[in-house]
Amino acid sequence: MKIWVKRATTAACAAVTCAVMVSSCGFAGSSDTGAAATIDAFAAALSRQDAGGAATFTTAPGQAGDSLTTTLKQMSAQRVDVDVENPVEYSDGTATFSVTTTWNWDKGRVYESTSGGTARKLSSGWKVTWDPAILHAGLTAGGTLREIRTDAKPAPTVRSRSGRAFMVAQPVNEIVLDPTRTADLNASVRALAGVIAPIAPMITGQVIREKLDATPGKAITAVGLRDSDMQVLAGDPRRVPGVTVNRSDQLVMADRRLSSPLEDGLTNYWQAIRDATAGWQVEMLGPGAAPRKLAGEQGPPGPDVPTTVDxxxxxxxxxxxxxxxxxxxxxxxxxxxxxxxxxxxxxxxxxxxxxxxxxxxxxxxxxxxxxxxxxxxxxxxxxxxxxxxxxxxxxxxxxxxxxxxxxxxxxxxxxxxxxxxxxxxxxxxxxxxxxxxxxxxxxxxxxxxxxxxxxxxxxxxxxxxxxxxxxxxxxxxxxxxxxxxxxxxxxxxxxxxxxxxxxxxxxxxxxxxxxxxxxxxxxxxxxxxxxxxxxxxxxxxxxxx
The missing domain is CATH 3.40.710.10 (DD-peptidase/beta-lactamase superfamily)
Incomplete structure (x- = not known):
């Protein structure tokens, strides 16, 4: 037997059998303390993007807090609308509900999903049974959602006045040292300088230390290396404590012999084209699984950038x-x-x-x-x-x-x-x-x-x-x-x-x-x-x- 909390009345209780009347009529109509109240409070906190607050209304606050925090950060929405529908309490101390979550970003980008969840009445009161699928149907333990920018392929090329490639988009590996992630910073600095010495001898330990001193306690990028550079290093920089390698497409000189103060201005203009033609995508992530695209749009690639440079x-x-x-x-x-x-x-x-x-x-x-x-x-x-x-x-x-x-x-x-x-x-x-x-x-x-x-x-x-x-x-x-x-x-x-x-x-x-x-x-x-x-x-x- 089920009771619709928001519509439950004394008359309704009187119409059921005496055996059920005791367990159901005790909370029917008490929406401020019943399942619906807890579910609504959970949804309201999630709408405020208050991961910790939403997690307190669940059966597993720790797990829920971690999962919600990660998803909210990765989705980075301007506004989240969480609407609860059909909250239903049952006489066995459980409840079910449906939830529609709408993620809103700038430029009219919207993603809406509908999922379901359950709640249980514990000694401490009603709690939403924690399950990542509340956020999106099919989301499993350890899974999260994320919204990412997408860029059309191929990326624009910056061309010289003859039409030859002057600057091109290539994968660049940023070698990042985080002082908070190593127990011996001096040792990490020495080790990193040694690893990159074959390709970047000017980035000495002293140079790395000066970068760290300029921004105390913050991670610094020691050097950015192309894929071919990574092949001649004196070791794997990832093995140095505190070091990570962030790989992304960046605009670099097609001819490695060239460098110019014009690079910043040309990169800014190139980036403006990329920004204007950028798309977006919502993905579902799960342990051991490839990202699954849920929604998104991508426009055509931007035009090449013709310059007067010789x-x-x-x-x-x-x-x-x-x-x-x-x-x-x-x-x-x-x-x-x-x-x-x-x-x-x-x-x-x-x-x-x-x-x-x-x-x-x-x-x-x-x-x-x-x-x-x-x-x-x-x-x-x-x-x-x-x-x-x-x-x-x-x-x-x-x-x-x-x-x-x-x-x-x-x-x-x-x-x-x-x-x-x-x-x-x-x-x-x-x-x-x-x-x-x-x-x-x-x-x-x-x-x-x-x-x-x-x-x-x-x-x-x-x-x-x-x-x-x-x-x-x-x-x-x-x-x-x-x-x-x-x-x-x-x-x-x-x-x-x-x-x-x-x-x-x-x-x-x-x-x-x-x-x-x-x-x-x-x-x-x-x-x-x-x-x-x-x-x-x-x-x-x-x-x-």
Whole structure:
């Protein structure tokens, strides 16, 4: 015999046999303490994603808490709706119910499942009989649910201007050391450094220790290795206490000889495409079983990313950047279009955090420019600012695929006509160089730098546009003079060179901007004698290009 708790009445009790009346009428109608109340409380806690709270209403709080915690974490839903239907108490101290669980995520993603469960009346009151199948029909002991992102295959490829693969998605193995999972951290650091030494000799024990010290108590990624790298290690890193290997697809250089500061910006753009085309999937996991897909959607793969990068130029830039033992970054562009052909920097510049967007002191480098603008604008300050903008010096550029803007590094040029007070980014200097090259070739307007084909650069804080001959003519003359008889006159193998060179004092930074062979070359260096260092990098580039 069964009694529907929410509808039970005294009259109903009177209608049953006397033997059953005692056991059933004692709780019929007492929904605040009966099975329905417990089941509803369990469902309400689960709807709040309170795993511990829901587990207290079960017959096995420990097991239930672990299972619910794992599933709620893996499902990572914005909202969970748990609706109980047909709760029924029986005279033998048991009850049954159905439950519909609806998982809700952003972008209208929803997954709904219906399952059933039971409850028992114990000495401590009614409890939901713990069974993972309450969460989803067919879920067994030790099983959980999870929602995962899916990405269409094949992944987009970042291509050079010739159409060759420049960056590709490949499996990368991140070697992670967690200091909380080893009893002897120093021993683990030494052992890990030894294991990865054949492929990553620069990641020494000291380097690993510095990474750990920078984030006390937190896991760090010692190095990321491709599958082929893993074959030449001096052992299995997983055998080192505290070390795990996380494998995932990442965007890496197709040619391992290449590296570039452009990688971050290109990866961000590539990732945005992946995010826009990403799908999703709900899976059921069980011990010893392959994940079972329950629901999900996946759109088509995103398009490849065409860039203006020249792989040959990029390789040459990398060789030039390592010419000096201080921070050095070199950028080249097509002199007529502003297309970025490549960018490279040495390890010292990487350690210093030099990037394409950050403003740096320009020192004496642009004195000929400021002088020319001062003469052309006279006392008209607004006219002077307009002339600066049109040269690309007074505006802010956001270059998709190259810029990685952050709130504390807006990349805005600061122009002050007082010596040593002006600051610009490498992007600004690049735009200036292109403006000069275009003017020398008879063009009358400036254009912004760019690296992604058919994706425009955002210009803010002013406008590019027509170039004033009264400004560009004396500046081109100064650039010619600097290359012929000035600071850049010792450079060889650079026929037709026009350049400006300058520093911000003995400690730098130093700049070089040159027009040669249809290219604009911008070099930024830091440290003592940085002007000389910039010229050394330039000479190396002209020698090997």
């Amino acid at each position: 792989q040959g130029v990029q390789l040459t830039l990398g060789d030039a950047a390592v010419e000096v033992g201080q921070p050095a970054t070199i950028l080249t562009l097509d002199a007529q279009t502003g297309a970025i052909l490549g960018m490279a920097q040495n390890s010292f510049a990487i350690d210093s955090g030099v990037d394409i967007d950050r403003p740096y002191p320009v020192g004496t480098t642009l004195n000929p420019v400021f002088d020319a603008i001062g003469r052309a604008a006279g006392p008209q300050h607004e006219r002077g600012e307009q002339l600066l903008d049109r040269l690309g010096l007074g505006v802010q550029f956001t270059v998709p695929g190259a810029s990685v803007p952050t709130p504390d590094r807006p990349g805005i040029a600061t122009i002050d006509f007082r010596p040593g007070q002006s600051m610009i980014s490498m992007t600004n200097m690049a735009a200036f160089g292109v403006a000069m090259a275009r003017s020398a070739a008879g063009q009358t307007s400036s254009v912004p730098p760019f690296v992604l084909k058919n994706v425009p650069t955002k210009v803010s804080g002013g406008d590019l546009g027509g170039l004033d001959p009264a400004v560009v003519r004396p500046v081109l003359q100064a650039m010619t003079s600097t290359a012929a008889t000035g600071d850049a006159s010792d450079l060889t193998r650079a026929p037709g060179l026009r350049a400006l060179v300058g520093t911000n004092g003995p400690e730098g930074p130093g700049w070089f901007v040159g027009l040669q062979g249809g290219q604009v070359v911008v070099i930024y260096t830091e440290g003592p004698k940085s002007g000389t260092a910039a010229l050394q990098v330039a000479q190396k580039y002209f020698t090997i290009k």
